[in-house]
Amino acid sequence: MRQVIDNLEQxxxxxxxxxxxxxxxxxxxxxxxxxxxxxxGLLEPVTPSSEVHFxxxxxxxxxxxxxxxxx
Amino acid sequence: MKTQEYTVxxxxxxxxxxxDKVTGRALYGAxxxxxxxxxxxxxxxxxxxxxxxxxxxxxxxxxxxxxxxxTAGDFPQTPDRLVDLxxxxxxxxxxxxxxxxxxxxxxxxxxxAAVAATNVHIAEEAAGLIEVEYEALPCVLTAPEAMQDGAxxxxxxxxxxxxxxxxxxxxxxxEHFRHVMGDVxxxxxxxxxxxxxxxxxxTVHQGYIEPHNATALWNNxxxxxxxxxxxxxxxxxxxxxxxxxxxxxxxKVTPMEIGGGFGGKINVYLEPVAALLSxxxxxxxxxxxxxxxxxxxxxxxxxxxxxxxxxxxxDGRITAAQAYMAYEAGAYxxxxxxxxxxxxxxxxxxxxxxxDGFDVVVNKPSTAAYRAPGATNAAFAAESVVDEIAEKLxxxxxDFRLKNAAKEGTRRADGPKYRRIGCVEVxxxxxxxxxxxAPLGGPNRGRGVAVxxxxxxxxxxxxxxxxxxxxTVNLVEGSTDIGGTRTSIAMQAAEVLGIPAEDxxxxxxxxxxxxxxxVTGGSRTTFAxxxxxxxxxxxxxxxxxxxxxxxxxxxxxxxxxERGVFHSADxxxxxxxxxxxLDQTGxxxxxxxxxxxRGVGGSFSGCIADVExxxxxxxxTILRFTSVQDAGKAIHPSYxxxxxxxxxxxxxxxxxxxxxxxxxxxxxxxxxxxDYRMPTALDLPMIDTVIVEVPNPxxxxxxxxxxxxxxxxxxxxxxxxxxxxxxxxxxxxPMNPPAIMQAIWSQRD
Numbered sequence: 001m002r003q004v005i006d007n008l009e010q011x012x013x014x015x016x017x018x019x020x021x022x023x024x025x026x027x028x029x030x031x032x033x034x035x036x037x038x039x040x041g042l043l044e045p046v047t048p049s050s051e052v053h054f055x056x057x058x059x060x061x062x063x064x065x066x067x068x069x070x071x
Numbered sequence: 072m073k074t075q076e077y078t079v080x081x082x083x084x085x086x087x088x089x090x091d092k093v094t095g096r097a098l099y100g101a102x103x104x105x106x107x108x109x110x111x112x113x114x115x116x117x118x119x120x121x122x123x124x125x126x127x128x129x130x131x132x133x134x135x136x137x138x139x140x141x142t143a144g145d146f147p148q149t150p151d152r153l154v155d156l157x158x159x160x161x162x163x164x165x166x167x168x169x170x171x172x173x174x175x176x177x178x179x180x181x182x183x184a185a186v187a188a189t190n191v192h193i194a195e196e197a198a199g200l201i202e203v204e205y206e207a208l209p210c211v212l213t214a215p216e217a218m219q220d221g222a223x224x225x226x227x228x229x230x231x232x233x234x235x236x237x238x239x240x241x242x243x244x245x246e247h248f249r250h251v252m253g254d255v256x257x258x259x260x261x262x263x264x265x266x267x268x269x270x271x272x273x274t275v276h277q278g279y280i281e282p283h284n285a286t287a288l289w290n291n292x293x294x295x296x297x298x299x300x301x302x303x304x305x306x307x308x309x310x311x312x313x314x315x316x317x318x319x320x321x322x323k324v325t326p327m328e329i330g331g332g333f334g335g336k337i338n339v340y341l342e343p344v345a346a347l348l349s350x351x352x353x354x355x356x357x358x359x360x361x362x363x364x365x366x367x368x369x370x371x372x373x374x375x376x377x378x379x380x381x382x383x384x385x386d387g388r389i390t391a392a393q394a395y396m397a398y399e400a401g402a403y404x405x406x407x408x409x410x411x412x413x414x415x416x417x418x419x420x421x422x423x424x425x426x427d428g429f430d431v432v433v434n435k436p437s438t439a440a441y442r443a444p445g446a447t448n449a450a451f452a453a454e455s456v457v458d459e460i461a462e463k464l465x466x467x468x469x470d471f472r473l474k475n476a477a478k479e480g481t482r483r484a485d486g487p488k489y490r491r492i493g494c495v496e497v498x499x500x501x502x503x504x505x506x507x508x509a510p511l512g513g514p515n516r517g518r519g520v521a522v523x524x525x526x527x528x529x530x531x532x533x534x535x536x537x538x539x540x541x542x543t544v545n546l547v548e549g550s551t552d553i554g555g556t557r558t559s560i561a562m563q564a565a566e567v568l569g570i571p572a573e574d575x576x577x578x579x580x581x582x583x584x585x586x587x588x589x590v591t592g593g594s595r596t597t598f599a600x601x602x603x604x605x606x607x608x609x610x611x612x613x614x615x616x617x618x619x620x621x622x623x624x625x626x627x628x629x630x631x632x633e634r635g636v637f638h639s640a641d642x643x644x645x646x647x648x649x650x651x652x653l654d655q656t657g658x659x660x661x662x663x664x665x666x667x668x669r670g671v672g673g674s675f676s677g678c679i680a681d682v683e684x685x686x687x688x689x690x691x692t693i694l695r696f697t698s699v700q701d702a703g704k705a706i707h708p709s710y711x712x713x714x715x716x717x718x719x720x721x722x723x724x725x726x727x728x729x730x731x732x733x734x735x736x737x738x739x740x741x742x743x744x745x746d747y748r749m750p751t752a753l754d755l756p757m758i759d760t761v762i763v764e765v766p767n768p769x770x771x772x773x774x775x776x777x778x779x780x781x782x783x784x785x786x787x788x789x790x791x792x793x794x795x796x797x798x799x800x801x802x803x804x805p806m807n808p809p810a811i812m813q814a815i816w817s818q819r820d
Contacts, residue, residue, distance in 0.1 A: 053486035056409040
């Protein structure tokens with residue numbers, strides 16, 4: 001996923017800052033790969049056919065306050 | 072996965088903590104006692120919005136028995152920064168500011184100062200002697216009002232973030248986001264029927280019976296010990312550490328029994344304050360909220376304004392849907408609009424969707440999670456519109472929903488495609504239930520249906536299991552038990568070990584005694600902590616097989632475990648027989664399980680509600696109510712049914728009675744359980760339950776979380792039932808007698 005974000009940054013400069021804070025996935029964002037939210041974040045492996053979504057993090061019943069959505 | 076594959080999972084053993092709970096021996100936070108204990112009391116704001124000019128504690132300090140007073144100035148003066156308190160980035164100043172106000176009070180009930188004294192009466196009296204000089208400011212109480220130009224601004228530093236970018240515009244709108252899928256204009260152009268309606272929902276509280284409480288001791292060795300009622304002991308530890316600027320290793324949190332939470336006991340209010348008072352006095356300090364404190368000082372769920380537009384073709388297919396959702400965050404950003412937006416159309420396969428969400432601060436208590444947070448508001452709006460479209464098309468309400476139901480592969484508007492879900496199965500079960508075709512049996516009666524969704528979450532959990540010589544096991548876990556999870560977790564371990572659930576002794580322990588475990592919330596506990604127990608039990612089995620192999624002088628790989636009996640060739644040992652031989656074969660066996668699981672399975676729920684509306688008074692009587700929910704696999708069916716009944720009742724209360732009744736000055740006028748009317752057993756019929764089991768392929772036993780989705784559909788179903796009983800479409804919660812009479816009179820006019 002880190003590589004995916006690097007590639008996205010090349011195509012759409014500035015997107016990395018939306019997703020990462022000091023190199024870490026912002027806590028208000030979850031990554032869903034092929035329809036499933038992964039707990040591995042940037043360490044999640046993906047394949048060329050994987051579908052990736054950055055969605056609002058929901059942690060135990062409450063949402064993150066300023067979640068980035070559907071990018 | 073069929074029930075008969077299991078010997079423990081799917082059965083209904085007596086809960087392990089049952090005897091203590093029904094005999095009053097279970098210890099709750101308010102029961103906590105300790106030598107030298109002092110009692111705390113919080114002074115709260117009388118204004119909904121005001122600058123704090125001065126706080127003078129000198130008179131209060133002179134009162135005999137008063138030992139310490141703290142205000143926001145007693146927090147460490149660390150610079151403001153963004154902190155992750157388990158729910159995303161939050162400015163530290165906001166997190167501290169909600170615990171003890173600094174500079175401004177933002178809602179009536181906002182904590183201003185705290186007193187520790189030798190008894191609670193002195194503490195209360197002293198709090199009354201604290202002089203606060205306010206500069207009163209105009210308040211704003213609803214999202215639409217707070218979004219208007221010229222509205223009173225709560226935070227001078229809050230700038231609207233729009234579509235992920237800072238606008239630099241100071242306003243009460245913390246964020247505006249949008250989900251877009253397909254072409255919504257083309258979808259509406261294709262529709263034969265379009266319905267567009269506006270909805271308002273009131274602020275409501277979770278209404279847990281046990282008020283918040285906390286005892287803290289700032290010990291001489293620098294360690295801070297906390298005993299409290301919480302849904303997440305590790306959250307309390309981490310938030311308290313952050314607010315007090317100490318390492319997490321300096322804090323130990325012991326969760327006491329919890330008398331309900333429903334999402335509202337995730338947030339931290341008292342623990343850092345009790346710790347500050349303890350630091351000043353050197354004594355343990357206990358603070359217990361009153362019911363008024365709970366209503367005015369803790370997080371309810373947001374009130375909201377929602378506009379839904381939906382279009383469908385004559386053939387019954389929904390072609391487009393649009394939602395505008397403005398949720399009240401309360402005093403600080405972070406309303407539940409994000410999950411509300413993700414859930415609003417989650418039950419349907421719709422190609423063209425636009426959803427706009429607005430997170431709006433208002434002068435009410437900072438909101439907290441409440442059972443499927445944000446989804447109930449959303450479903451009330453969406454399910455009312457779906458019902459109206461079905462009516463306009465002449466379609467049966469459930470057939471219409473079935474035709475458009477989400478299924479595996481359906482893409483939600485927020486992006487991901489569903490994996491295996493049970494939406495169709497739930498609606499089909501509703502249709503098949505005899506309730507749906509039973510006669511209503513009288514005038515002024517109507518039947519309504521609705522469906523709803525909640526994601527459920529995974530998150531980390533830890534467990535250890537140690538084997539006793541008598542063949543029982545001790546299971547240590549970190550999930551506070553709100554709804555019987557000691558037992559549902561123990562059952563999953565028992566299933567693996569092949570022993571009865573009663574032979575597993577589950578204990579919820581403090582934060583020093585178990586690995587990190589996230590909150591009891593998000594319907595995750597049976598799923599994730601159950602999974603940790605499953606892994607710990609597997610670890611025990613692996614070690615026990617090695618012990619059996621040692622005894623039998625064979626390879627561990629040749630040993631099998633079947634229904635509690637270890638086998639290898641013609642040799643056999645029952646679990647207790649082998650447990651008795653552990654000392655001679657290498658010592659104790661302790662299994663561990665630590666997970667951060669994927670494979671979370673969302674849950675759909677539906678309900679059928681029959682109501683009778685008194686045309687003279689507007690009173691609604693629930694005649695019959697059936698709740699249907701996909702549990703994946705019901706680990707303990709009685710607890711699943713209990714969750715469904717509890718969620719349904721809370722949804723009924725939200726629909727018919729409950730609201731923060733505010734005056735223009737921002738004071739809650741009904742901050743007692745006499746005036747904030749929650750339904751009781753006398754108000755309700757038996758809530759019938761139907762458990763649907765569409766196994767979650769992501770869990771060892773197929774479990775999905777069941778704690779939340781059941782609260783989502785009741786308001787929509789009851790609104791639809793009221794329409795059929797009284798001929799009025801309700802667009803506002805609660806649908807109490809005045810609201811219904813107003814709607815009836817408006818229609819007559």
